Amino acid sequence: MRFEASSRHRRRISMTSLIDVIFLLLLFFMLSSTFSRFADVELGTRGGTGAAAADLVPAFIKLSEGRTSLNGAPLPVDDLARELAHQQSVNRINVLIVSVDATANSQQLVDILLIARKLPGLGLQIVQ
Template sequence: MRSIRRRRRISMTSLVDVIFLLLLFFMLTSTFTRFAEVELTSGGGGTATAETRPLFLQVAPDRLSLNGAPVALEELAEALAADDATAPRPLLVALRGEVTAQRLTDLLVVLRGVPGVQATVLGAS
């Protein structure tokens, strides 16, 4: 006589548990925020106007200087707003040393809040 072997049914309970845990994991580790954008203009060939004299900002890892005078990042907006220019003023930003991307982003966020300033990043030297 031949014994009849019954096939065991596959339990789907553990598969559903694993899928639920993966779904929960990916939902909790995802970010649903919208990141801010910072407008960046790079230096290049262009036409310069003699009417407006550009401001010059040197950015180092530990200090800032506006037209040769040291200034703190928190006071930069006030220093630029104190300049009584009605027309948009170009601002040349020169990076010195190993300036981090976070420091440059913090600077550009501050500059975005100053009306009439058009910042151009020259690059690292």
């Protein structure tokens, strides 16, 4: 039996099904994967069970554009953790009041929150 060359047709493979499968796999992996969260800052509220006002020993931080001051004295953010730990041991501060100026940026506030989070027994209040 002889086959003629003209009767042999090459069938083209449809790429539509392959593209659909790849799309579904991509969609599945995107929806089932977890994205890591980094630099989360947990904020808690102190309800009515907090210490009485007479028991509070505050430290005051003022944030403005490019400037941070602790109890009225200018202080770089790099030295703030060390100074707050010193104030906590010497003056027994137990609450940190942070005043945020309208010119302060959010990164300054996040830096202060991360520093305050590392100090045990230190409450935090944010005022404007």
